[in-house]
Amino acid sequence: MLCAIAYHQPIDRAGLADIFGKEVSRDLLARLRYKDLIASGPRSPRPGAPHTFVTTETFLVTFDLQSLRDLPELEIPTK
Numbered sequence: 001m002l003c004a005i006a007y008h009q010p011i012d013r014a015g016l017a018d019i020f021g022k023e024v025s026r027d028l029l030a031r032l033r034y035k036d037l038i039a040s041g042p043r044s045p046r047p048g049a050p051h052t053f054v055t056t057e058t059f060l061v062t063f064d065l066q067s068l069r070d071l072p073e074l075e076i077p078t079k
Helices: 001-009 012-021 025-036 057-062
Strands: 038-040 053-055
Touching: 001 012, 001 053, 025 038
Parallel strands: none
Antiparallel strands: 038 053
16 A cells, blocks of 8 residues: 555545555555655545545655655566
8 A cells, every 4th residue: 555655646545446446444544644654645636636645754764765766666567
């Protein structure tokens, strides 16, 4: 979940559900917020303007990153 937020931020719950193919637990998002790994981002342009999620400075420090540009390249498998 945290990886999806990091690579696709700002992202809302519907965007996360699209990635995982199922509804995303509010409890899991709350735990990530409690640990200060994610925070609220700008409102989504989707209907209803849902909240989005972004990573925090704590996320960068925890994973020893200077910026999000330091995230490893995503390798998307080909079929």
